[in-house]
Amino acid sequence: xxxxxxxxxxxxxxxxxxxxxxxxxxxxxxxxxxxxxxxxxxxxxxxxxxxxxxxxxxxxxxxxxxxxxxxxxxxxxxxxxxxxxxxxxxxxxxxxxxxxxxxxxxxxxxxxxxxxxxxxxxxxxxxxxxxxxxxxxxxxxxxxxxxxxxxxxxxxxxxxxxxxxxxxxxxxxxxxxxxxxxxxxxxxxxxxxxxxxxxxxxxxxxxxxxxxxxxxxxxxxxxxxxxxxxxxxxxxxxxxxxxxxxxxxxxxxxxxxxxxxxxxxxxxxxxxxxxxxxxxxxx
Amino acid sequence: xxxxxxxxxxxxxxxxxxxxxxxxxxxxxxxxxxxxxxxxxxxxxxxxxxxxxxxxxxxxxxxxxxxxxxxxxxxxxxxxxxxxxxxxxxxxxxxxxxxxxxxxxxxxxxxxxxxxxxxxxxxxxxxxxxxxxxxxxxxxxxxxxxxxxxxxxxxxxxxxxxxxxxxxxxxxxxxxxxxxxxxxxxxxxxxxxxxxxxxxxxxxxxxxxxxxxxxxxxxxxxxxxxxxxxxxxxxxxxxxxxxxxxxxxxxxxxxxxxxxxxxxxxxxxxxxxxxxxxxxxxxxxxxxxxxxxxxxxxxxxxxxxxxxxxxxxxxxxxxxxxxxxxxxxxxxxxxxxxxxxxxxxxxxxxxxxxx
Numbered sequence: 001x002x003x004x005x006x007x008x009x010x011x012x013x014x015x016x017x018x019x020x021x022x023x024x025x026x027x028x029x030x031x032x033x034x035x036x037x038x039x040x041x042x043x044x045x046x047x048x049x050x051x052x053x054x055x056x057x058x059x060x061x062x063x064x065x066x067x068x069x070x071x072x073x074x075x076x077x078x079x080x081x082x083x084x085x086x087x088x089x090x091x092x093x094x095x096x097x098x099x100x101x102x103x104x105x106x107x108x109x110x111x112x113x114x115x116x117x118x119x120x121x122x123x124x125x126x127x128x129x130x131x132x133x134x135x136x137x138x139x140x141x142x143x144x145x146x147x148x149x150x151x152x153x154x155x156x157x158x159x160x161x162x163x164x165x166x167x168x169x170x171x172x173x174x175x176x177x178x179x180x181x182x183x184x185x186x187x188x189x190x191x192x193x194x195x196x197x198x199x200x201x202x203x204x205x206x207x208x209x210x211x212x213x214x215x216x217x218x219x220x221x222x223x224x225x226x227x228x229x230x231x232x233x234x235x236x237x238x239x240x241x242x243x244x245x246x247x248x249x250x251x252x253x254x255x256x257x258x259x260x261x262x263x264x265x266x267x268x269x270x271x272x273x274x275x276x277x278x279x280x281x282x283x
Numbered sequence: 284x285x286x287x288x289x290x291x292x293x294x295x296x297x298x299x300x301x302x303x304x305x306x307x308x309x310x311x312x313x314x315x316x317x318x319x320x321x322x323x324x325x326x327x328x329x330x331x332x333x334x335x336x337x338x339x340x341x342x343x344x345x346x347x348x349x350x351x352x353x354x355x356x357x358x359x360x361x362x363x364x365x366x367x368x369x370x371x372x373x374x375x376x377x378x379x380x381x382x383x384x385x386x387x388x389x390x391x392x393x394x395x396x397x398x399x400x401x402x403x404x405x406x407x408x409x410x411x412x413x414x415x416x417x418x419x420x421x422x423x424x425x426x427x428x429x430x431x432x433x434x435x436x437x438x439x440x441x442x443x444x445x446x447x448x449x450x451x452x453x454x455x456x457x458x459x460x461x462x463x464x465x466x467x468x469x470x471x472x473x474x475x476x477x478x479x480x481x482x483x484x485x486x487x488x489x490x491x492x493x494x495x496x497x498x499x500x501x502x503x504x505x506x507x508x509x510x511x512x513x514x515x516x517x518x519x520x521x522x523x524x525x526x527x528x529x530x531x532x533x534x535x536x537x538x539x540x541x542x543x544x545x546x547x548x549x550x551x552x553x554x555x556x557x558x559x560x561x562x563x564x565x566x567x568x569x570x571x572x573x574x575x576x577x578x579x580x581x582x583x584x585x586x587x588x589x590x591x592x593x594x595x596x597x598x599x600x601x602x603x604x605x606x607x608x609x610x611x612x613x614x615x616x617x618x619x620x621x622x623x624x625x626x627x628x629x630x631x632x633x634x635x636x637x638x
Contacts, residue, residue, distance in 0.1 A: 174372035177339050178433075182386035183360030192385070196376040 027260075034058070034253035041249045053250065061254040071238035073227035075255050082214055082231040083262060085150045089213030090206050092155035097205075098198070101164035102190055106176070116165075123158040127219060135222050145229045150220055154213065160205050167201050168194065203273035211263045232259040285350030285363070285440035285473055287313040287336065293344030294331050294497075305331055306497045308345065316471045322484035323494035324520065330445055332494070333477045337366050337443050350440055360386075365434035366443040370450060371426045373418040373433075379405075380414040383433045397436075404432040407466070424455045431463075435470070444476040448483060460486055481521050485509070493517050511628075515635040518560050518628060524591065524602045526560045530632055533557045543597030545576050549624035556632035563604040565626035568592065568618045575621035578603070580612045596620065 029048075033041050036051035064074030103109075104116050127134075134153045143149030171194065179189045195202075220234045230238060236259065239252050267274070294306035306328045313319050321329045334340040336347055338359035346353050354362050373382050380401055387397045405411045408428040418426055427447060434442055444463075448456045464487060467474055478484055484491050485505045493500045493508060493516075501513035512518035512526070519525040531540030533551035538544070538559060551557060568578065576596050584591040590611050592603040603620065605611060612618045629638040 172370065172372065174368045174370055175374065177337075177359075178366070178368065178372040178374070180339065181337065181359045181364065181366050182433075183389045184385075188389065193374055193376075 030253045030256055034250055034257050036250055038248045038250050041253075057250045057254045058258070061251045061258065071227060071230075071235065073230055073235055073238070075232060075235060075258060077228055078230050078232040078235040078255075079258065079262070081147075081150075081229060082233065082259070084147055085216070085220070085231055086210050086213035086262075088147065088151040089154050089216075090209035092151060093157040093160050093209045094202055094205055096155055097157050097160035097164050098195070098202075100161045101168055102194065104161070104165050105168040106186065106189075119158050119161050122156075123162065127154070131218065131222065134219075138223060143223075145224050145226045149223045150216075150229070150231070151213075153223075154216065154219060157209070160209070163201065163205065164198065167198060171197060200273060200276045203270055203276075207266055207270045207274045210266050214263050286315045286317075287311075287441060287473060287475070288348040288351075289313075289332075289336075289345070290347075291345035292332065292335060292342060292347060294328065294335060294340065295343040304343075304497070306335075309494075309497075309499045310345075311492060311499065311502055313473065313475070315473055318467050318474045318476065318487060318489045320476045320478060320484040320488035320491045321494060322478055322481060322488075322491055322520075323500075325479060327494045328497040329477045329479075329494050333443055333445055333475055336441070336475060337364055338362050360389075363440040364443055365437045365439040365441075366445065367427075367430045367434050367447045369446040371418075371430040371447075373426060373429055375418055378415050378417060379410060379421070379429050379432075382418065382429055383436050386433070386437050400436045400438070401432070404435040407435065407469070408432050408462075423451055424459065427451060427459060428462075431466070435466075440473065442472050442474040444474065446478055447476075448478070449480070456483075463487060481523065485521070493520065495520070511637070512560075513637050515558055515560070515630045518630070522562060524563050524604070526562050526628065527566075527599075527601045528630075529559045529561075529596065529599045529601075531557065531559065533559075533629075540596075541598040543577075545596070546574065547624075547627070548622060549627070552629050552638050557638070558630040558632050558635065560628035560630060561622055561626060563591070563602040566601075566603045566620050566622050568603060568605065568612060568620055570618060575619040578618050578620045580614055580616045580618060582614060583611055594618075 029046075032048060032050050033046070034057055035054045036047060036057075037053055040047060040051060062074060062076045064072050064077075100119065104112065104119075138144060138149045138153060141149075143152070175193060176189065179193055184192060214231075215233060216231065217233050217237075220231045221237070224230055224234065227238075232255065236252060236255050239255065240247055289309055289311045291308045291310055292306060293304065293308055295302045295304045297303055309332060311319075321332060323329045331340055335342050336349075338354065338357065342355050346355055348354060349362055349364070374385065377385065383401045383404060384397045387400065392400075401414070402411075405414055408431060410425070410428055410432055413421060413425060413429075418429065421429065427450075430447065447463075448459055451459060460483060463476075476483075476487055478487075488505050490502060490504050491508055492502045493513075495516045501508055501517050503511075503513075508517060508521055512521065515528055519528065529538075529540045529545075531538050531545075532555065533547075534554050536547045536550045538547055538551065538557075540559070569575070578592075578594045578596055578601060580592055580594040582593040584593070585607065588607055590605045590607050590609075592605060592611065594601055594603070601620070630636060631638055
């Protein structure tokens with residue numbers, strides 16, 4: 001498919017534009033809804049052009065003056081909680097998986113393959129399967145409504161460990177030997193050679209894990225009960241009171257739009273690294 | 284600088300009766316400043332032996348000493364050695380300067396001293412303009428020189444080379460061979476050089492150590508190894524085309540091989556089962572009628588300065604190297620092969636060792 005014909009080009013663009021519209025329209029609608037008053041949104045038909053209440057709605061959401069039937073917690077605080085949680089989860093996962101992959105690949109210790117398989121098998125268990133025991137542990141430790149409770153249970157990552165293991169296996173054996181002859185101990189080798197070589201993989205994983213952390217819903221829903229520890233994704237849910245009661249949809253939509261911004265920023269700015277990390281390795 | 288002593292060095296993988304022994308007791312004395320080439324076919328254990336000297340493989344038996352100090356249980360970095368790997372093993376994310384300086388930085392050598400040493404090595408190896416580049420921006424030959432530079436700056440007692448030329452093309456290989464020779468003359472560091480290429484071995488070695496199947500077949504100067512091979516393995520491994528070998532029964536000046544009785548120019552050293560060796564360049568051909576061995580010509584190869592004649596003496600394949608100026612026989616001719624007594628090599632048929 002390397003032909004360059006005008007009709008093919010047009011068709012391709014038509015398909016792409018159609019696809020983009022399908023994806024973008026709900027987002028647009030959410031944005032439009034976030035710029036009207038709550039009365040205007042619920043009228044039929046719903047307005048399709050942005051209204052004039054952009055600042056009112058967004059500042060009301062950020063400071064928590066919505067006045068709807070659901071939660072009125074300030075979104076600014078939620079965004080902060082989400083950001084801290086997502087960053088701790090992303091960095092924590094990367095640090096723990098780098099070290100465990102390092103141990104699995106470069107050290108010979110008893111039951112090494114057992115540990116590898118043990119880690120590998122947990123790939124098949126989604127968080128939901130172990131969520132009740134995890135909740136019990138976290139609550140017994142008194143970690144509910146804390147950053148530790150929000151992040152620690154999610155930090156262990158079989159996927160990232162596996163990915164780094166596969167990457168380390170492709171690092172030529174001679175590099176390890178050259179480093180040994182140069183007098184580099186294991187941790188020195190890790191810092192000076194392995195880590196710089198893994199930086200594209202780390203960047204790719206950071207993007208994935210940041211979004212994973214940001215989008216956590218079920219676990220924060222269980223692990224937090226106080227409003228000032230809600231991540232924004234949970235916060236949105238709490239704003240909706242349910243039933244037909246007077247939900248401030250404009251505020252909910254403004255919150256939703258704001259919740260989308262940080263992951264979008266991470267993806268846009270790290271796109272280059274992300275793609276590089278998935279397709280090539282610097283060796 | 285230091286000498287190296289290998290004493291009954293053994294390498295075994297695994298333990299107990301299922302252990303796979305790959306090196307069967309190699310002993311050798313390598314003098315200070317000497318350039319030793321370890322040569323042998325693939326899988327003969329030559330790289331393993333080198334890696335044991337480097338400390339990258341454990342020693343299962345025997346001892347290795349460097350400069351009089353037994354190094355069996357000493358870490359590679361403490362053995363005062365430097366190694367050049369086949370694929371260079373440069374750190375891809377570091378500049379050429381950092382690659383060379385890394386070992387010194389770890390050894391906490393002062394920064395200005397590191398700089399002096401790296402600059403000096405870069406000058407010897409003509410790497411000056413590339414010091415800030417990354418390895419991937421260099422050609423194969425330049426990478427190879429960086430790998431050597433990394434070895435030089437450490438000022439080790441011993442250089443270890445693990446087939447460092449095999450990733451280079453033929454022209455560059457010849458050039459780098461000369462550079463390594465020059466380097467050794469300048470620095471005089473004891474060197475162990477592993478290769479499977481006999482040309483490299485012959486040209487670089489002060490003494491060469493020929494290995495086969497985990498055993499040392501011979502250690503000696505290239506001259507000795509070529510002119511007095513210690514076994515039929517060495518005889519056929521060194522030299523191209525290899526030495527002609529005929530198995531038969533000797534009895535005085537007669538040699539009975541595969542139904543053919545050959546008259547020897549001088550009496551055999553002893554009677555009984557023997558292998559007779561003759562280098563292709565040590566035979567002369569003349570037209571039938573003269574006294575000598577009959578050779579049935581099967582093929583000819585013109586190589587420029589010389590011509591190879593392939594044929595059979597009785598049933599044994601035989602190669603003769605002729606000066607290209609001589610008129611060659613034709614394929615199918617039956618010619619007479621003659622030689623002189625000093626060019627005959629004798630090996631025991633049972634042990635294949637030289638007599």
